[in-house]
Amino acid sequence: MNKIIDAHIHLDHYQPQDIEEIIFRDSTVEALIGVSYDLNSCIKNLAFTRKYKKFKSAFGWHPEQMLISDNDFSQLIDxxxxxxxxxxxxxxxxxxxxxxxxTEIPLEGYLERLESFIRLANIWNKPIVLHAVYDDAPVVCNLLEKYSIKKAHFHWFKGDEQTISRLNQNDYFISITPDVTYENEIQELVRHYPLEKMMVETDGPWPFEGLFQGQLTHPTMIHSSVTVIAEIKKLPIGEVYRQLYMNTKSFYKLI
Incomplete structure (x- = not known):
């Protein structure tokens, strides 16, 4: 049986009646890395971690929202x-x-918040899960390099060849979503990025198109992603399953 790990999912954003379906439906799903959106999200994810053995929490603040206030940020960090x-x-x-x-928003405050998180990742010796695509990725790389961060995971990464090369040189990890089954941009990324620095994710409940049109996003979709990755890499599918699985276990110290 080919085991999989969903390296990036927003479990707390699913409807309550769907959560145990996500956790238990597919026995090949060994673990889920649940990322957080804000303090309330962190609290919910901590409860999931305590309830479900296969669920592991990352705590943080998602940047695709209006800038968090100083007081709320202090509460979150505390x-x-x-x-x-x-x-x-x-x-x-x-x-x-x-x-x-x-919308036009100043970037400075977001950079300050991100640098605080990166500083904590360094102090606490924790991996960091990053939302940084296209032109933002080199800016984030600058901060990671400033603090000598080694364990950085760029989820659902998109970027140019120069940035892809920089991530590879720094041994940063990326994760591939189910849109690899139909998006040329993601397929090209898989073609050029080393399998040894790759994971797979759903970013659920974000919806997908193609063969997943209209479906509730579920970790079982990762099996289709692995099939396409193996085809692109021209490698035996069992080898690809094993490498992706071990990459994630090692990166997140699940071993």
């Missing part, structure tokens, strides 16, 4: 500090690429 032993990583954190396409 809470994370108290609960850091139950946190597998810091995340999801990063920069608001898509929000800035919709």
């Amino acid at each position: 809470w994370m500090t108290v609960n850091k032993q139950e946190m597998i990583a810091i995340g999801e954190v990063g920069l608001p690429f898509y929000l800035r396409k919709k």
Whole structure:
């Protein structure tokens, strides 16, 4: 049986009646890395971690929203500090690429928040899960390099060849979503990025198209992703399953 790990999912964003379906439906899903959106999300994910053995929490603040106030940010950091032993990583954190396409907002405050999270990842020796695509990715790389961060996970990464090369040189990890089954951009990324620095994710409940049109996003979709990755890499599918599985277990210290 080919085991899989969903390296990035927003379990707390699912409807309550769907959560145990996500956790238990597919016995090949060994673990889920649940990322957080804000303090309330962190609290919910901590409860899931305590309830479900296969669920592991990352705590953080998602950047695709209006900038968090100083007071709320202090509360979040205080809470994370108290609960850091139950946190597998810091995340999801990063920069608001898509929000800035919709509205004009200054980037400085987001950079300050992100640098605070990166500093904590360094101090606490935790992996960091990043939302950083296209032009934002090199900016985030600068901060990661400033603090000598080694364990960085760029989820659902998109970027140019120069940035892809930089991530590879720094041994940063990326994760591939089910849109690899129909998006040329993601297929090209898989073609060029080393399998040894790759994971798979759903980013659920984000919906997908193609053969997943109209379906509730579920970790079982990862099996289709692995099939396509194996075809692109021209490798035996069993080898690809094993490598992706071990990559994630090692990165998040699940071994």
